[in-house]
Amino acid sequence: MKVTLFIPCFVDLCFPRVGMSMVTILERLGHQVTFHEDVICCGQPAFNSGFWEETRVVARKVLQRLESSEAVVIASGSCGAMMKVFYPEIFDHAPEAPAARALAAKCFEFSEFLVNRLGVTDLGARFPAKVTFHDGCHGLRELGAKKPARALLSRVKDLTLVEMKDAETCCGFGGTFAAKFPMISTAMGEVKCLSAEETGADYIVSNDSSCLMHVQGLLDRQGKKVKTIHLAEILASA
Amino acid sequence: MSEILKLFKAQASKVAGDLRHRSLIQTALGKYETQRDRRKAAFQSWEEARQVAAETKWEAMRSLDEHLVSFVNKLEARGTRVHWASNGVQARDIILGVIRAKKARCVIKSKAMTAEEIHLNEAMEKEGYEVVESDLGEFIVQLRKEAPYHIVFPAMHLTRDEISDLFHRELGSAQTSDPEELTMIARRALRKKYIAADIGITGANFAIAETGMISITENEGNARLTAALPKTMITLLGIEKVLPRMADLALFLPMLATAGAGQPITCYNSLYGGPRRPGEPDGPEEYHVVLLDNRRTELLADAEQRDALHCIRCGACLNVCPIYRNVGGHTYGTTYSGPIGSVITPHLRGLQDWKHLSAASSLCGACTETCPVKINLHHHLLHNRRNAAAQNPNWIEKTAFRVFGTVMNSLALYRVVRAAARCLQPLHGLVKGGPFDPARAWTKTRELAPVAPKTFREQWKERA
Ligand code: SF4
Numbered sequence: 296m297k298v299t300l301f302i303p304c305f306v307d308l309c310f311p312r313v314g315m316s317m318v319t320i321l322e323r324l325g326h327q328v329t330f331h332e333d334v335i336c337c338g339q340p341a342f343n344s345g346f347w348e349e350t351r352v353v354a355r356k357v358l359q360r361l362e363s364s365e366a367v368v369i370a371s372g373s374c375g376a377m378m379k380v381f382y383p384e385i386f387d388h389a390p391e392a393p394a395a396r397a398l399a400a401k402c403f404e405f406s407e408f409l410v411n412r413l414g415v416t417d418l419g420a421r422f423p424a425k426v427t428f429h430d431g432c433h434g435l436r437e438l439g440a441k442k443p444a445r446a447l448l449s450r451v452k453d454l455t456l457v458e459m460k461d462a463e464t465c466c467g468f469g470g471t472f473a474a475k476f477p478m479i480s481t482a483m484g485e486v487k488c489l490s491a492e493e494t495g496a497d498y499i500v501s502n503d504s505s506c507l508m509h510v511q512g513l514l515d516r517q518g519k520k521v522k523t524i525h526l527a528e529i530l531a532s533a
Numbered sequence: 534m535s536e537i538l539k540l541f542k543a544q545a546s547k548v549a550g551d552l553r554h555r556s557l558i559q560t561a562l563g564k565y566e567t568q569r570d571r572r573k574a575a576f577q578s579w580e581e582a583r584q585v586a587a588e589t590k591w592e593a594m595r596s597l598d599e600h601l602v603s604f605v606n607k608l609e610a611r612g613t614r615v616h617w618a619s620n621g622v623q624a625r626d627i628i629l630g631v632i633r634a635k636k637a638r639c640v641i642k643s644k645a646m647t648a649e650e651i652h653l654n655e656a657m658e659k660e661g662y663e664v665v666e667s668d669l670g671e672f673i674v675q676l677r678k679e680a681p682y683h684i685v686f687p688a689m690h691l692t693r694d695e696i697s698d699l700f701h702r703e704l705g706s707a708q709t710s711d712p713e714e715l716t717m718i719a720r721r722a723l724r725k726k727y728i729a730a731d732i733g734i735t736g737a738n739f740a741i742a743e744t745g746m747i748s749i750t751e752n753e754g755n756a757r758l759t760a761a762l763p764k765t766m767i768t769l770l771g772i773e774k775v776l777p778r779m780a781d782l783a784l785f786l787p788m789l790a791t792a793g794a795g796q797p798i799t800c801y802n803s804l805y806g807g808p809r810r811p812g813e814p815d816g817p818e819e820y821h822v823v824l825l826d827n828r829r830t831e832l833l834a835d836a837e838q839r840d841a842l843h844c845i846r847c848g849a850c851l852n853v854c855p856i857y858r859n860v861g862g863h864t865y866g867t868t869y870s871g872p873i874g875s876v877i878t879p880h881l882r883g884l885q886d887w888k889h890l891s892a893a894s895s896l897c898g899a900c901t902e903t904c905p906v907k908i909n910l911h912h913h914l915l916h917n918r919r920n921a922a923a924q925n926p927n928w929i930e931k932t933a934f935r936v937f938g939t940v941m942n943s944l945a946l947y948r949v950v951r952a953a954a955r956c957l958q959p960l961h962g963l964v965k966g967g968p969f970d971p972a973r974a975w976t977k978t979r980e981l982a983p984v985a986p987k988t989f990r991e992q993w994k995e996r997a
Contacts, residue, residue, distance in 0.1 A: 302989050304941070308951065309982040311989035318993075330993055336941040341934040343896065343915070345922030349934040353941050436898035465855045469895025474974040476542070476893050481978040482549035482859040483895065486559075512979030 298326045298408075299364035301357075303374045303504075304336045310504045314370055316531035317405055320418060321368070334360045337377040343470045347385050354382055358394045366412065367402045370527070372434020372503045373470075375404035380437045404434050406502045406526055410443035416450050422529045423453035427496040429487065429510070430463050431503030444502045444526055451529060457494040464490075468509035484513045492521055502526045537866065538889045544864040545893070554690070554861060561689055562852050568795025569849075575797065576787075586788055587907035590843035593742070593775045594833065600742035600775045601824070607745020611807030613820045621651035624825050628653065628734070628767055629660060631821055635765050637662065637731035641723075643749070643756035644668040645736025646684055646846060647769050647825055649868045650881075653734075665726040667755035669719050676703045682862035684869060685793050685848035690861060723755070733763035733817065735805075737770035738845070739785060743778045746806045747822070750786055750799040757803055766817035768805065771825050773833075773842040785845065792905040793847035832880045838913050841876050843906040850900035850910055856893060865890060872900035876913045884921050891917035954984050 298321050302314045321328050338353030357378065361367055369375040379399045386395040409415050428448065434440045441463075448456050467473065467483025487510060491499045499521060501507050507523040514521055534542075548554055573579045593600055605615045618624035632640065640662050642648065654675075657664045666675040670687035674680065676699055681687030688696070693710045700706045706718045735756050739748040747768050749756045760766050776785060790796040809816035833839050851857045851871030862870045867878045867887070875890035891914040900910040922931070940946045964970040966977050975981060987995075 304947075305982075307989040308954070308984050311985045311987060311992055314989040315992055332990055332993070333944045335944070335947050338938070338941070341937060343918070344930060344934065345915075345918035345920075346926075346931060346934045347919050347923075349931070349938050352938040356942050432895070432897035432899075436902055463899070465895045465897035465899065467855065467895055469897070472893070472895045476545065477974045477977060478542075478546040478549045479856055479859055479893060480895070482555070483855050484979075486555070486855070486859070508982050509979065512975070512981065515980035516978060 296326045297365045298328050299361060299367045300328055300330045301334065301337070301361070301367055301369045301374065301378075301402075302330065303369075303371045305508065306370050306504050307335070309508065310525065313504055313525040313527050316525070316527040317368065317370055319531045320409075320527065323418070324413065324415060329364075331360050337374040339374060339377045339381075340471055342377065342381060342385065343472075351385055351389075351391075354385065354395075355391065358382070358391055358398055361398055362394060364401065366408070367398070368405055368408045369402060370405055371505060372404045372431040372438060372440065373505050375402060375407075376433035376437035378402045404438055404440055404502065406443040406447055407434075407438060407440040409530075410446050411440075416446045418447070418450070418530045420450075420530045420532055421452040421454075422532050424497045425455045425457060425495065426498040426500045426524075426529075427457050427459045427491050427494045428462060429459070429466060429491065429499055429501040429506055431501055431506045432463075432465050434502055435463060440502075444500075447526065447530060448500065454529070457496055459490040459494045459496075461486075461490055466506045466510050468506050470505070473509060480509075481513070484509055488513055488517070488519065488521075492519065496521065499523045500526055500529060535886065535889075537886055541864060541866060541889055541893070544866075545860040548861045548864055549859045555859065557690065557692065558858050558861065561686075562858065565795055565852055569791060569852075570795075572791040572795050572797055576791070582784060582788060583905055583907050586784060586905055587840075587843065589776065589781050589784070590906050591840075593777050594773070594839060594842055597772065597775060597833065600777060601772060604740055604742045604745050604775060605822075605824075608807060608822055609745075611745070611810075613745075613807045613822055616821065616823045618823055618825050618827075620827050621825075624651050624769065624823055624827070625653060625656045627821075627823050628769065629656060631765065631767060632657065632660075632662060632732055635731055635819075637765070639663045639665070639726065639730045640732045640734060641665050641667050641726055641730035641759050641763060642671075642734045643736065643751065643759040644671055644687075645734065645769055646681075646868060647736055647771050648734065649681065650771075650827065651769075651825065653769070665723065665730070667723055667727070667753075667759050668751070669716060669753055669755075672719055672723065673699065676700075680863065680868075683848060683851060684846055684871075685851075690863075727758050727762045730759075730763045732765045732767060733759040733761075734767045734769065735759055737768055737774050738789065739776045739782065740770060740774040741779050741782070741804075742775050744806065746779070746804045748776075748782055748786070748802070748804055750789060750802045752794075752796075752800045754801050757801055760803070760805060760817065761815050764817060765819045765821070766805075766808075767821045767823065769823045769825060771827070771829055773829055773844070788905050789845050789847050792845075792849040792903070828881050832877065835880070837916055838876070838880070840906075840908050841873070841880070841910075841913060843908055844873050844877075845906060846873075847905060849903045849905060850908075853899040853903045855895070855897065855899065860893075872910045872914070873908070876908075876910055876917065879917050879921070884917065885925055888917060888921035891915075891921070951984070951988065958984060 338350040342350040382395040467480040673688040808820040
């Protein structure tokens with residue numbers, strides 16, 4: 296299959312390994328990966344702040360460039376939700392509505408794509424560590440993808456998954472929220488870090504780098520030992 | 534920054550960093566969650582029950598006008614006096630009018646968030662009437678001269694010891710940390726008030742259009758006494774409380790109890806349809822029902838967000854909300870706190886003054902997932918943000934997002950920004966977290982992820 300990868304701006308800049316791991320995995324599975332260098336961002340920061348017109352400017356370009364793709368794999372549940380759930384809403388009754396719905400139908404968050412679309416769970420990965428999994432809210436609730444990531448992790452050799460308390464509770468990132476209300480965001484993150492630490496895990500795994508960026512930022516500041524890692528990096532390891 | 538927003542931020546910072554508050558609320562709500570899940574499992578299908586409940590509320594709201602007329606006609610036929618109030622001032626005047634006409638001195642009240650909404654207690658006290666809250670939690674916060682912390686558990690933020698101290702100070706009782714003894718202290722104080730009260734004021738959980746009846750559900754029996762002992766009873770309710778049929782209660786009562794408190798059903802469930810009839814041994818001699826609009830019809834006219842009127846005030850969305858859990862109920866500064874409060878307060882009290890509540894959310898969607906009547910809560914926060922920005926945009930923000938759009942649509946500009954970020958990154962260390970750090974909102978408590986030596990785009994290009 297021809298798979299178009301959508302790499303969100305922050306993954307491009309700060310977490311390139313996540314994107315490269317996805318390329319490795321998809322190619323290992325025999326798919327042809329394409330990437331449009333000029334598709335940079337889904338527009339979510341503007342959308343979340345209420346600036347829908349400014350969002351449409353960015354979204355229109357995404358729609359147009361991804362129009363001919365067979366399947367689009369998105370390296371973040373949050374951007375996935377933007378394209379799958381909110382593009383159809385911001386273009387509701389607009390001329391772009393059919394294109395937005397067409398894109399939504401072929402968009403997948405990475406773990407969802409592997410498990411639900413391709414039917415793969417065993418990627419032959421090995422990762423000798425104890426990990427705990429944090430569900431990114433957008434992937435979990437907007438896309439309804441709770442099971443795929445855990446199905447994938449259960450097949451990784453030498454990996455132990457320990458669920459943390461309130462694994463489905465938000466880590467407090469929330470995009471612009473983290474900067475607009477840092478005190479609330481930080482408190483939520485502290486609760487999350489504590490739940491993760493209590494499991495005794497070496498790693499906090501998630502399928503959303505945006506949550507991990509927040510959690511890692513807090514852990515680093517507090518000098519904590521636990522590390523964060525994206526699911527794709529684990530799956531690409533052998 | 535408006536005064537309301539400043540206050541919110543200050544209060545949020547204070548409470549969010551208060552570890553004692555954090556653990557108190559987490560423990561209380563942790564217990565609630567266990568109970569709730571157990572009760573949910575007793576439903577054949579909780580999801581289907583939610584769907585039916587949502588559809589029933591759609592039906593109720595779609596022909597609210599007809600349902601209300603039916604409700605009122607039936608009530609009036611039994612001798613109830615029904616009053617329509619467009620806003621809080623009118624509702625207060627109606628109620629004060631009844632109290633004056635009855636030459637009453639003492640009013641006993643059971644739990645009613647609508648009364649909080651229109652600041653009824655203050656209005657009655659200002660006129661010199663003695664007002665006593667009979668719900669235990671409400672009684673406690675009234676003694677503390679505080680607003681309820683939560684729409685279902687008004688005193689959830691207090692420990693037993695704090696309550697004991699309060700009773701000791703205000704009622705002269707002996708110190709105790711036994712919850713039953715604390716309840717008995719309140720009960721003894723309240724019994725006298727029931728007997729002295731001339732007027733009983735209640736809220737309503739549901740208004741049954743088919744039969745013209747008010748449904749009240751409670752755990753302490755205090756609403757029953759409030760309704761039964763005083764000679765005059767007044768029920769204040771929002772017009773959205775309507776359910777079409779009596780049979781709907783078969784779903785809504787257990788659902789409210791499950792979602793709200795993790796109970797199979799609340800202890801006391803009563804229906805009120807009118808004053809005491811000839812030959813009946815108890816009940817009020819006079820019964821008044823006050824129907825409150827207070828901008829609910831405006832919300833009804835909003836096709837996008839009218840499902841917010843489906844709310845049965847179960848409090849479940851507050852309980853699961855990580856924002857609520859961290860900032861606490863009082864920080865909102867509103868009658869209705871938590872996700873539902875953030876959604877409806879801008880409609881009830883003005884978008885520009887209350888839009889920050891919609892912004893103060895990570896949009897995690899836990900509220901929408903839990904809401905028994907399936908209100909699209911977290912998406913409505915996005916709608917409020919959009920409406921607020923369209924009506925009165927912050928020009929700095931708007932310009933920033935214009936620039937953002939231009940950069941994200943141009944690979945050349947994006948590369949410039951990337952190069953700039955790389956250049957500035959080493960310098961950032963000099964100001965990081967300090968007052969001159971432009972990223973201070975983030976870096977005060979968190980490290981910033983560095984730009985990678987080679988971005989994904991650069992690595993991708995190298996492969997080609
Ligand atoms: S919005 Fe839903 S969950 Fe929240 S109080 Fe109302 S009915 Fe309950």
